[in-house]
Amino acid sequence: MWKANEKREPVIFAFLICLLILMIGLSLTFGRYGIPLDKIMEVFGQKLAGNISEENRQADSVLFVIRIPRILLAVMAGAALSASGAAYQGMFRNPMVSPDILGVSSGAAVGAALGLLLDLPSMAVHLLSFLFGVAAVLLVMFLAKVIGRGNGTLVIMVLSGTVISSVFSSMTSLIKYVADTDEKLPEITFWLMGSFARASSYSNMVMMGIGLLAGGGVLLLLRWKINGMAFGEDEARALGINTVRVRTAVILSSTLLTAMTVCICGTIGWVGLIIPHITRLLVGPNYKSLMPISMLGGACFMLLVDNAARTIVPGELPISILTSLIGAPLFIYMLFKGRRDWL
Amino acid sequence: MILDIQNISCGYGKKTVIRNFSARVESGGVFCLLGPNGVGKTTLFKTILRLLPPVSGQIYLDGKNISDYTDMEFARKVAYVPQAHTPPFAFSVRDVVVMGRISHMGAFSSPSKKDYETADQVLQELGIWRLRERAYTELSGGERQMVLIARALAQEPMFLMMDEPTSNLDFGNQVSVLRTVCRLARKGLGILMTTHFPEHMAQCNAKGVLILRDGRYIFGNSDIILTPENLRDAYGIEALIMDVENKGTKIKICQPLLEETAQGN
Numbered sequence: 001m002w003k004a005n006e007k008r009e010p011v012i013f014a015f016l017i018c019l020l021i022l023m024i025g026l027s028l029t030f031g032r033y034g035i036p037l038d039k040i041m042e043v044f045g046q047k048l049a050g051n052i053s054e055e056n057r058q059a060d061s062v063l064f065v066i067r068i069p070r071i072l073l074a075v076m077a078g079a080a081l082s083a084s085g086a087a088y089q090g091m092f093r094n095p096m097v098s099p100d101i102l103g104v105s106s107g108a109a110v111g112a113a114l115g116l117l118l119d120l121p122s123m124a125v126h127l128l129s130f131l132f133g134v135a136a137v138l139l140v141m142f143l144a145k146v147i148g149r150g151n152g153t154l155v156i157m158v159l160s161g162t163v164i165s166s167v168f169s170s171m172t173s174l175i176k177y178v179a180d181t182d183e184k185l186p187e188i189t190f191w192l193m194g195s196f197a198r199a200s201s202y203s204n205m206v207m208m209g210i211g212l213l214a215g216g217g218v219l220l221l222l223r224w225k226i227n228g229m230a231f232g233e234d235e236a237r238a239l240g241i242n243t244v245r246v247r248t249a250v251i252l253s254s255t256l257l258t259a260m261t262v263c264i265c266g267t268i269g270w271v272g273l274i275i276p277h278i279t280r281l282l283v284g285p286n287y288k289s290l291m292p293i294s295m296l297g298g299a300c301f302m303l304l305v306d307n308a309a310r311t312i313v314p315g316e317l318p319i320s321i322l323t324s325l326i327g328a329p330l331f332i333y334m335l336f337k338g339r340r341d342w343l
Numbered sequence: 344m345i346l347d348i349q350n351i352s353c354g355y356g357k358k359t360v361i362r363n364f365s366a367r368v369e370s371g372g373v374f375c376l377l378g379p380n381g382v383g384k385t386t387l388f389k390t391i392l393r394l395l396p397p398v399s400g401q402i403y404l405d406g407k408n409i410s411d412y413t414d415m416e417f418a419r420k421v422a423y424v425p426q427a428h429t430p431p432f433a434f435s436v437r438d439v440v441v442m443g444r445i446s447h448m449g450a451f452s453s454p455s456k457k458d459y460e461t462a463d464q465v466l467q468e469l470g471i472w473r474l475r476e477r478a479y480t481e482l483s484g485g486e487r488q489m490v491l492i493a494r495a496l497a498q499e500p501m502f503l504m505m506d507e508p509t510s511n512l513d514f515g516n517q518v519s520v521l522r523t524v525c526r527l528a529r530k531g532l533g534i535l536m537t538t539h540f541p542e543h544m545a546q547c548n549a550k551g552v553l554i555l556r557d558g559r560y561i562f563g564n565s566d567i568i569l570t571p572e573n574l575r576d577a578y579g580i581e582a583l584i585m586d587v588e589n590k591g592t593k594i595k596i597c598q599p600l601l602e603e604t605a606q607g608n
Contacts, residue, residue, distance in 0.1 A: 094431060095431060224453055234394050239423075239443065242413075284478075
């Protein structure tokens with residue numbers, strides 16, 4: 001476990017980068033259509049040369065149409081959720097905070113359910129889901145501003161987030177209730193459980209990439225401000241931090257990250273809560289290393305979960321089932337090992 | 344440099360607790376804010392730190408209204424030393440101190456080598472270099488208070504705002520914190536501190552103000568403020584004030600008496 005006098009961040013950072021590259025390589029081979037590593041190299045070589053041999057056609061399409069977008073999407077989603085969870089935990093000064101705290105996932109779920117109910121094309125479902133997710137958070141921020149009148153806004157924000165989340169959850173339930181039980185209801189239910197299978201396309205990958213670059217980039221740049229925010233509003237201001245501006249930037253970036261993930265891949269719980277937490281146990285609370293290492297760790301974890309999702313059972317297991325089933329024991333193990341330093 | 348508080352009234356929302364308060368605090372000295380609980384010391388303190396907007400009146404720092412400063416500019420002139428607390432995360436002492444450099448860094452920057460050097464220098468000056476790699480949450484109350492002073496000094500300010508710097512500290516740590524306060528004032532810093540110990544005024548050779556329960560203010564040095572009458576009007580107790588000679592210097596002893604006063608408490 002982390003001790004303040006050990007400098008092992010660079011080692012962990014390098015290890016995770018190697019692990020991620022290794023896992024991406026291995027993930028390419030997994031699946032119903034197994035492709036051994038040497039064949040992957042061969043296909044890549046032929047792709048670069050511009051002529052794919054006849055025998056490799058199928059491998060080529062499996063790799064480039066299905067597997068690569070899916071793997072990269074999982075990697076980016078893991079990084080996005082972890083970054084937004086890490087930022088929120090610092091800003092709300094509570095290690096038990098998850099990216100959903102201001103209602104973004106519940107909002108995005110309503111948007112998606114509505115889109116599916118109305119039989120909209122998939123791009124429109126993504127868009128509606130994204131907009132609802134962002135709208136839920138904006139509503140929470142507006143409520144906190146009106147109720148708080150500038151004082152104690154963080155607590156009021158968390159409370160407003162809880163209220164808005166529950167309102168949006170009942171709206172999702174309502175949509176499920178009126179949905180056709182043979183077709184729509186299962187579709188909505190499966191969507192909400194999260195999956196990278198249906199989401200794997202290059203356009204989704206590019207959208208996710210832009211979201212991650214923008215939101216994750218801002219959070220990485222604000223690392224030291226988030227450090228200061230962890231000491232509370234008053235102290236952060238006295239340290240010279242424009243807390244209103246930093247808070248707004250953190251919330252908007254985190255919302256962008258989570259809404260983008262949820263609107264493309266569905267609701268994925270746990271990752272944003274446990275990955276920053278586990279990372280903190282390993283490298284300490286300084287966001288200088290906590291933020292990038294959380295993102296790398298989240299990427300590895302999500303890829304692990306997705307590989308499990310597509311290999312454990314024939315067909316496909318929803319992601320959110322596995323994030324808890326794999327995440328919970330890991331988390332408990334880390335808490336057990338780190339219990340002395342924690343709290 | 345002068346912190347000029349002009350006719351300030353402050354409070355939360357519609358409730359005004361401090362009315363028409365004026366004071367001038369100069370760098371190179373200690374200014375104590377004394378008064379009973381609930382009289383509005385903290386509110387005044389927060390108003391000076393710009394954490395609360397004043398109900399009326401102005402505060403000038405170096406001739407410029409404090410509301411005209413940006414957060415960064417203000418933090419480079421005035422630093423805040425809160426009461427020793429436990430944050431939710433176990434930052435290392437060096438990380439905590441280097442956070443005092445945020446006001447000297449760009450909006451998106453990380454601390455430079457020079458920022459770490461400044462932090463290290465402050466840790467050495469305060470004699471807590473040995474703590475630098477410990478986790479802040481594992482320190483004792485006295486050590487934490489020193490680290491918070493170090494963080495404030497890393498801001499390289501002209502003024503330190505200290506909120507009851509000796510509360511919750513044991514006898515020895517109270518003295519070591521107070522000694523640091525006096526030394527920093529001699530080195531040219533202006534220190535504005537709230538305290539519950541009237542003797543601190545005499546010990547730090549401070550000027551200050553005593554806020555009485557009826558809302559009046561008594562300004563002056565320890566000879567003016569530390570009288571049995573004033574302490575009775577502020578705290579509702581009887582106190583014995585004595586001047587004692589020790590190795591040629593005069594020291595003031597302020598001993599509260601446990602017997603009930605005529606006016607009651």
